[in-house]
Amino acid sequence: MRIKKHPILGKLEEKEINITFNGREFAALEGESIAAALLANHIRILSYTEKRQEPRGIYCGIGHCYECRVTVDGERSVRACITTVKDGMRIESQGESPK
Amino acid sequence: MSDKIICRCEEVLLSEIVEAMKTGAQTEKELKLKTRAGMGICQGRTCRPLLEQIISFYTNKKIPQASNLTFSIPVRPLSLSALAHTGKDYKNEN
Amino acid sequence: MKYDLVVIGAGPAGMSAAIKAASHGATVAIVDENPAAGGKLLGQLYKEPKTGWWIGREVAKSLEEKVKRLGIDYFPENEVWAIFPQWKVLLNHGEELHTDYILLATGAAEKAIPVPGWTIPGVMSIGAAQVLNNFHRVNPGKRIAIIGIDALSLTVANELKLSGAQVIGIYLPPPDDFLDRISNPQQMIAYLSSLADAAPNHFLKFAGKVTQNEFIQKVSAAFYPYRGMKIWGIPLFLRKSILEIEGDKQAEQIKIAKISRDGLPEMESVKTIQVDCVCISGGLYPLSELASAAGCEFAYINELGGHIPLHSQEMETTQTGIFVAGNITGIEGAKIAMAQGELAGTVVSDRLGLLKSGTAIIKKAQARVEKARENALIKFQPDIEKGRELAVQFWDERT
Structure with missing residues (x-):
């Protein structure tokens, strides 16, 4: 999913760091948002809704819709789309998935 | 056609909104109180223009100049600890 | 302070x-x-x-x-x-x-266009797709469908293609009585033609020119081909609408239908197409x-x-x-x-x-x-x- 080479924007040369999502380790690039890092690792589900326990992911991408709320290092309801990844960050999805 | 969600935060369906309008809700405020549409964590940022259009269509009235669903503070969800952190009582200021 | x-x-x-x-x-x-x-x-x-x-x-x-x-x-x-x-x-x-x-x-x-299934992960606003693709350098999907035909959606479609994603088509929103302007083929064509004279880039200019085509102007929306027209390799469907997005844990397929002259879906024409991302452009x-x-x-x-x-x-x-x-x-x-x-x-x-x-x-x-x-x-x-x-x-x- 990563655009390593772009005809106009050139090569992607950011430094690789590590994050975990629901306990599993993934590679991320310095400076990108949590949402982008997870999507690059094919993770689309960031939370489950309260009423219908439906999966939700990135929707607005700029912090307006609050659909991408995740728990980051214990802090709840952090917006994945406008929060930058940091090395060693522990990220967890929110809400309960249907059994 | 299949039903669909209008308010993503509170998971309110179009059919529920139309039903609320049939049973008397005529403004955004009334719809909000009846269905919770626009009352979720994004505070209507995603569904408000839709609600305006739906109401305008079903009541056959123009969208009002002043938005009927007024914004109140905090305009963004604020954790209690963030509020406590300011150490002040802002209640009486506005 | x-x-x-x-x-x-x-x-x-x-x-x-x-x-x-x-x-x-x-x-x-x-x-x-x-x-x-x-x-x-x-x-x-x-x-x-x-x-x-x-x-x-x-x-x-x-x-x-x-x-x-x-x-x-x-x-x-x-x-x-x-x-x-x-x-x-x-x-x-x-x-x-x-x-x-x-x-x-x-x-x-962004204004939303509600579509059945638009809350499924993989369905996002056109702006989110643009930021992910051009700023974070992550394709929002590999096979992408776009709902809503406007200056922004056409521009982003081109950007997605430029970076290697496949845009399978740009479609009308599902017909909705309260959203009729954006789902009506005739009005869409009039809008696109207006873009040709004031387009920000070659891509949009071309999209406008296609719809300004004398043939289309004369015979109106009814004759715009159902199969769409390709604009720089991206199919633009002015007479097809996405009726529903389906998928268990993430977007997997869309249901599309032909839209009749008066803006209604022709249910016998419904088809299912595989996607992994749907972008919504409502302005x-x-x-x-x-x-x-x-x-x-x-x-x-x-x-x-x-x-x-x-x-x-x-x-x-x-x-x-x-x-x-x-x-x-x-x-x-x-x-x-x-x-x-x-x-x-x-x-x-x-x-x-x-x-x-x-x-x-x-x-x-x-x-x-x-x-x-x-x-x-x-x-x-x-x-x-x-x-x-x-x-x-x-x-x-x-x-």
Whole structure:
């Protein structure tokens, strides 16, 4: 999913760091948002809704819709789309998935 | 056609909104109180223009100049600890 | 902390205003909830007919460098949760900024198009896809369908293709009685034809030309081919609509149907197509919640995208000391937002007594906004001129 080479924007040369999502380790690039890092690792589900326990992911991408709320290092309801990844960050999805 | 969600935060369906309008809700405020549409964590940022259009269509009235669903503070969800952190009582200021 | 000017929103309008005021000697703070400065600039990427590629993130970078060089206090990752009279700006991490002048440059949010299944992960707004693709450099999907035909969706479709994603088609939204303008083929074609004369890039110009085609003009929407037309390899379906998005844990397929002349889906024509991402493009509306909470008066002007705070030719709202610039005043391009920001920054500098011949300088800044409008290659809203006239009229009627 990563655009390593772009005809106009050139090569992607950011430094690789590590994050975990629901306990599993993934590679991320310095400076990108949590949402982008997870999507690059094919993770689309960031939370489950309260009423219908439906999966939700990135929707607005700029912090307006609050659909991408995740728990980051214990802090709840952090917006994945406008929060930058940091090395060693522990990220967890929110809400309960249907059994 | 299949039903669909209008308010993503509170998971309110179009059919529920139309039903609320049939049973008397005529403004955004009334719809909000009846269905919770626009009352979720994004505070209507995603569904408000839709609600305006739906109401305008079903009541056959123009969208009002002043938005009927007024914004109140905090305009963004604020954790209690963030509020406590300011150490002040802002209640009486506005 | 006390400042001469507090700017809310570090997009093209906000940063331009902050830079202008600070360069005249004002002490300025700028607040934004995003960690990266630039607002809507961050995702922009298109080729301009004369000046080559407009790379929004680079424009943002150069504005941010100026902000830093001028010693402007920049508060990224901070949200404004309240503005109290005369004036106190409260941030969620506890800071309290005091000022006589505030600029609200909060930009715009996207209008939704509700489609059954639009909450499934993998379905996102066109703006989210643009930022992921061009700023974060992650394709939002490999097989992407787009709902909504407008200047932004056509531009982003091209950007997605440029970076290697497959755009399987741009479709009409499902017919909805309360959303009829955007799902009616005939009106869509009229809108697209209007783009041809004022298109921001070769791609859009071509899209416009296709629909301006004499044949189509003469015989109307009814004869626009169901199979669509390819625009630079991307199928544009002016007579097909996405009725539903399906998928268990993420978007897997869409159901599409032909749309009859009178705008209704032909149910016997329904087909299922595999996708992993669907982008929704419903247009933008001014994000004005802070202006509302601060007590500014509003007008609803459809041509400008929705409710806008009433404002003077000097960009001041009905609340003394609260100014507006950029998309909060109506949906237009980044260059116009920058000119509006410079105007607001100039007016505030004048009010602070920092300008010698303020009136003349303000006039020049106003002329630059008009010039930017004349040169605007892209019109996000049809009839934007009419909207601007209405905004002036509403202001004049009030005073």
